[in-house]
Amino acid sequence: MLALVCALHTPDGWSKHPAATIRQMREGALERATLRGYRAQEFWLHRDGMSNERFSEMLHARGIQGLLISPRPDDDPSPALRWNILRPSA
Numbered sequence: 001m002l003a004l005v006c007a008l009h010t011p012d013g014w015s016k017h018p019a020a021t022i023r024q025m026r027e028g029a030l031e032r033a034t035l036r037g038y039r040a041q042e043f044w045l046h047r048d049g050m051s052n053e054r055f056s057e058m059l060h061a062r063g064i065q066g067l068l069i070s071p072r073p074d075d076d077p078s079p080a081l082r083w084n085i086l087r088p089s090a
Contacts, residue, residue, distance in 0.1 A: 001039050001063050001065055002033050003042075003064045003067040004043070005044075005045050005069045006045060007046075007076065011047070014042075022070070025071075026070065038066075056082040
């Protein structure tokens with residue numbers, strides 16, 4: 001399972017972006033995931049004011065093995081996701 005994470009200000013900001021390149025990036029990611037045998041699920045980074053820690057925990061609970069984050073608005077910092085908790089320790 002792969003997560004396609006919309007980091008824009010609205011849940012459909014990636015799929016309805018005014019720039020065709022941004023929309024095509026999402027469509028291409030979904031297509032490639034399917035071609036490679038992955039299921040892709042879309043998530044919105046800012047859902048209900050969710051914290052980075054809670055978002056990380058949600059990804060872990062859903063068994064997400066990889067993620068692709070949409071382009072972000074210039075005024076948004078990179079999300080500080082806790083990727084290390086997503087990987088089981090050896």
